[in-house]
């Protein structure tokens with residue numbers, strides 16, 4: 001196979017080296033962006049008088065035909081041509097002859113690949129943001145349907161205080177909201193145009209980088225040619241944002257898995273979103289959230305793979321950087337698939353409201369309210385904490401709930417207790433008492449829902 005860079009070489013490339021160095025099997029997915037970038041580059045060369053009109057037209061047409069060929073599955077990708085950039089360029093030269101050989105004027109594959117990656121990620125991030133928005137909507141739907149559904153809130157996975165189910169789900173809304181913001185913010189740094197940095201030093205040819213940027217809709221161009229070809233921060237940042245998003249989905253998954261167990265028995269996941277066991281006939285397994293939780297590890301791995309790949313690279317471009325593609329593509333695919341299935345999954349979940357609210361009234365979840373009651377009567381918090389602790393101990397020993405103790409018994413612990421204590425520690429009242437901003441009271445939760453909408 002003739003190489004585009006064969007001039008300096010007297011021997012053919014070893015077959016094994018060809019296979020080892022090639023990236024075409026995975027970077028072919030950049031074809032659309034590679035062609036888009038090349039067309040913009042070519043138009044710029046034409047405008048700057050580096051190519052004549054005829055050449056410009058031939059190249060643009062040639063590239064458009066190649067795009068069609070690829071889309072129709074008629075393009076033959078060649079490992080001997082290493083990557084998507086040279087596969088397309090070689091095809092162009094074969095098709096239109098001499099003018100094709102002028103396309104690469106004033107650029108290098110180093111700035112070309114940086115451009116392709118930015119164009120690719122810019123598109124994919126929009127898809128991911130759409131996915132996050134959709135999932136946020138699913139969460140709001142659940143929150144709105146459950147403004148008076150009660151569940152135990154947990155700390156240390158021990159029942160802590162009663163909360164509204166909507167408040168619990170809205171916690172995930174907040175996480176996803178930050179995720180969306182993170183992706184949007186990273187877009188600012190992705191959306192910078194590197195082409196024209198050439199190999200690393202820029203070019204002596206009279207090119208117009210700003211024109212390329214305007215053709216490709218970039219608000220700005222990179223400002224240092226060395227940095228332009230050696231920077232992969234934007235891929236790392238993307239993978240970091242993706243890792244945080246997946247961590248959130250993984251936490252939600254963990255809860256759904258726990259909640260669907262007989263031990264919790266809080267939810268039922270629809271049959272169409274579960275799978276069975278090949279041996280135990282009674283099983284119905286929550287595989288979808290399990291797999292999202294499982295894939296999260298791989299997404300962290302991808303982030304680490306990029307960070308580690310970059311950490312010792314001298315400036316500027318190094319071939320190591322070709323290894324950024326698979327982790328990045330895998331992250332994009334996994335995040336998109338997880339978001340997509342999650343929006344559906346949430347629609348398949350049935351909450352067992354009675355079980356949830358039953359659980360909320362067990363485990364002395366209103367002990368803090370009882371303590372607050374005494375605080376309101378003027379006792380120092382540390383003292384009230386101790387008194388209520390003693391009441392809890394008494395109840396555990398006697399196998400009683402707070403409600404089973406009469407006022408007389410309560411007064412043995414503190415004579416500040418009055419009849420209204422039993423109303424005060426009702427689960428509903430406990431929740432509605434949490435009126436502090438951002439608290440779980442119905443009023444606060446409805447306020448947040450209204451704000452979001």
Ligand code: ARG
Nearest residue numbers: 023083109110113319321322
């Ligand atoms: N396939 C290469 C990559 O992904 C393109 C850049 C190659 N540049 C070079 N000087 N060999 O990084």
